[in-house]
Amino acid sequence: MTVRTRFAPSPTGYLHLGGARTALYSWAYARHFGGTFILRIEDTDLERSTPEAVQAILDGMKWLGLDHDEGPFYQMQRMDRYREVILTMIEQGTAYLCYCSPEEVEAMRERMRAAGEKPRYDGTWRPEPGKALPPTPAGVKPVVRFKNPLDGEVTWNDVVKGPITISNRELDDLVIARPDGTPTYNFCVAIDDWDMGITHVLRGDDHVNNTPRQINILRALGAPLPEYGHLPMILGADGEKLSKRHGAVSVMEYPEQGYLPEAMLNYLARLGWSHGNDEIFSMEQFTEWFDLDHLTRSPAQFNAEKLAWLNNHYIRQADNERLAKLALPRMAADGADFHRAPDLAAVLGLMKERVNTINELADAAMLFYRAPNPDQALLDKHLTDAVRPALQDFAARIQTVEWNPAAIAVMIKEVLAAHGLKMPQLAMPLRLIITGQLQTPAIDAVLALFGREVVLARLAKFI
Structure with missing residues (x-):
């Protein structure tokens, strides 16, 4: 079996960290087995889907380097295929037309709530042997409902959560096509996974309730079932669901904030999966190690400090x-x-x-890369009469010293020795004069980078 995974976001907003982690795990699993990673854009929510959100997803995937082998496929471009399957299901009796209005369906649910039952569609238009259906109302466009099994259970061995069982009595007859003929989310997902030969579905655990519906649709079509794995959500440091107040922003805001993609990938990889005590690893190592057995069942917590630490590592490298x-x-x-x-x-x-x-x-x-503008109070404090002779000596010596950090460092020590000073007494005023600030890397390295002419010109203004 060739492993085929997919990342299938809905373009109703930016690519967030949870979605990026899902994409990473799906990508890594396909890469681990030399399989195929597919990108699918689930854009059937016409009211909320936007071209900007599609572009944000594509940009985020590109920045992270999660290259897809097939796609991107767009559900709105597959409408003919969905309608073809729906017609076949109606003909085969696994789907049917329902003429109930939304108000009638809501009234059904209200009656069930009042009776202490789970609110659901009551099967008014569901065809059964010997059952008389209501008269077809004139001028009403029907929805198409999937004829969900009435008895039995849906069980799957979730690769993250373990065995999950849901009774079919908990599921009503799902609408698979709206009155205008547009197919609905769960139906499109099931057909896409079937047509694209998806073998492993990794997604957030907010999809757990969708899985039995998709399994029943696939079974009604005689289609093979993929393996499912539902990843726990990512929480903020306070244990609440990750949101904007925790810094849960579009993935594309992280490059704007100065993060490297390899740091983000490394961080996301450990946000729900582990390989012993390894904290820092390349994507080559990750794809070699990645498996489904070490995905954690408990929610992960986002830690901005840990991400910053990793980013520092990758910047240094x-x-x-x-x-x-x-x-x-x-x-x-x-x-x-x-x-x-x-x-x-x-x-x-x-x-x-x-x-x-x-x-x-x-x-x-x-x-x-800007002219120094040292604070006068700091100059008065550090540029004293006691240090001026040393600075003059320093200015004379740098005209002939070999211009590299090591030679400059030796010369500075000679000046300190000649004038009986300690390093801070000379380095502090030098930093202020040359850079305008007191905190810099090693003064010999800083001076070497500025160049002899710049250093002499800036010294000349103060001594």
């Missing part, structure tokens, strides 16, 4: 030229002046150890 491409537009928008400035990739290589996001990295690097 990243190629500096790649970081430069990501940081440059952010810095340009912030007014960075790149004329006769240090090489950006080299600067980011110096700064990247201490930051958690590309945005933080761009902010940190700005000290090399």
Whole structure:
């Protein structure tokens, strides 16, 4: 059997973290077995589906690198196929026309609620041997209902939750086509999974109640059943369902905030699955290790600090030229002046150890790309009469010193020794004069990147 998985979002909003995790697991399972990963857009909700949401899903998948082998398929482009199956089911007696109005169906449910029963459609138009159906009302467009089994149970061995059994008496005759002929969600999903040969369905556990309906439709059609696995939801740190107040935003907001896709993938992979104590791993390792046996049954909790920690790791591992491409537009928008400035990739290589996001990295690097504007109170504190002779000596020596961090570091030690000073006494005013701030990486590395001419010019303004 060739493994065939799918990710099938509804384009009624952005691609969120839960959806991205589902896509990742489905993608990884297919990749693990050399199978096929399919992208399907379930866009039959015409009132809520938007082209912008479709594009957000495609952009999110592309950013994460979750490449699909087939698709994207759009349900609205498969209407002829759905109608064909519905007609066949009506002919075979597994579906039927129902002329009840929505008001009549709601009245049925109200009567059942009043009687302490589960509200459901009462089968008024369900054809049974020897049963007389009501007269067909004129001018009423019927819905099509699936003739759900009245007795027995639907049981499946959920690959995440274990065996699940639901009585058919809990399920009423599902509407599979609306009065205008548009098929409904559960019907389309069942037909798509059948036509596309899906072998494994991984999705959120909010779909558990849909599964028995889809299984019964597939059985009525004589279609094979995929294996189902329902992933527990992702919670915020407070144990509540993840929402915008927890930072549950569109996946495409994370690159805007300065996160790398490999950090997000690594984080999502561990948000409901584990491989021993391994915390950091590549996608190659993940697809090699990934299985369904180690998916957790309990909800996972989103931890922004853990994601930031992983992002720091991947920033430190990243190629500096790649970081430069990501940081440059952010810095340009912030007014960075790149004329006769240090090489950006080299600067980011110096700064990247201490930051958690590309945005933080761009902010940190700005000290090399804007004129320094040191606070006068700090200058008065650190640029004292006692340190001025050392700064003058330093300015004289840098005109001939070999221009690299190691040689500059040796020269600084010589100046300190000659004037009886400690490193902070010289480094602090140097940082203020050259960069305008007190906190920077090692002063010798910073000076080397600025270049001899810039350092001399800035020193000349103060000594």
